[in-house]
Amino acid sequence: EIVLTQSPGTLSLSPGERATLSCRASQSVTSSSLAWYQQKPGQPPRLLIYGASSRATGIPDRFSGSGSGTDFTLTISRLESEDFAVYYCQQYGSSPYTFGQGTKLEIK
Amino acid sequence: EVQLVESGGGLVQPGGSLRLSCAASGFTFSTHPMNWVRQAPGKGLEWVAYISSSGSTTSYVDSVKGRFTVSRDNAKNSLYLQMNSLRDEDTAVYYCARKFADWGQGILVTVSS
Numbered sequence A: 001e002i003v004l005t006q007s008p009g010t011l012s013l014s015p016g017e018r019a020t021l022s023c024r025a026s027q028s029v030t031s032s033s034l035a036w037y038q039q040k041p042g043q044p045p046r047l048l049i050y051g052a053s054s055r056a057t058g059i060p061d062r063f064s065g066s067g068s069g070t071d072f073t074l075t076i077s078r079l080e081s082e083d084f085a086v087y088y089c090q091q092y093g094s095s096p097y098t099f100g101q102g103t104k105l106e107i108k
Numbered sequence B: 001e002v003q004l005v006e007s008g009g010g011l012v013q014p015g016g017s018l019r020l021s022c023a024a025s026g027f028t029f030s031t032h033p034m035n036w037v038r039q040a041p042g043k044g045l046e047w048v049a050y051i052s053s054s055g056s057t058t059s060y061v062d063s064v065k066g067r068f069t070v071s072r073d074n075a076k077n078s079l080y081l082q083m084n085s086l087r088d089e090d091t092a093v094y095y096c097a098r099k100f101a102d103w104g105q106g107i108l109v110t111v112s113s
Helices: none
Strands: A004-007 A010-013 A019-025 A034-039 A046-050 A063-068 A071-076 A086-091 A103-107 B003-007 B010-012 B018-025 B034-039 B045-051 B058-060 B068-073 B078-083 B092-098 B107-111
Touching: A004 A086, A010 A019, A019 A034, A019 A086, A019 A103, A034 A063, A046 A063, A071 A086, A086 B045, B003 B092, B018 B034, B018 B092, B018 B107, B034 B068, B034 B078, B045 B068, B045 B078, B058 B068, B078 B092
Parallel strands: A010 A103, B010 B107
Antiparallel strands: A004 A019, A019 A071, A034 A046, A034 A086, A063 A071, A086 A103, B003 B018, B018 B078, B034 B045, B034 B092, B045 B058, B068 B078, B092 B107
């Protein structure tokens, strides 16, 4: 089983700042099969990034993903108020399709 | 517009059974793999089960193997999760997801005596 470790657990930033979220895998993720999701209270997850760096349909270009192998990053270039939420990474290259424990992005 | 609507949740005693359904619309259901993902109250996301587009291939997280069964009826555009021998730790909101791009709103399953 691939274990995904996200850091930091909580990130406190202000609107307009840049956010950098990390996801580290315990072994190499197959074919960069790494996704990022945003989740707000009471809502299902929303797919942001798939294939490590491809934005999902309708996702603003301030969201970008990078990385390969075992180290991946989600960057939000300029935070807007609606971006404050919990973010999860997930690998879907090998079963079980594991999620990271999440990073909470909160307003400073 | 893709729509996924879960049903069948509720309160069940430990050791009991429940069958979740997910009604799909807005896409060609028979050509897409599907997944179940759950989220315990206040916790993170946990993938539960996968089923291929034809239903011929399934996989499960270890904690539900032998207790949960995922199935689908492509003629009815429906996905199912049969949950047996339920435990307290199965309490969660259960989501169905098309691949992982589209998600239902989720349905709460509470296992408690």
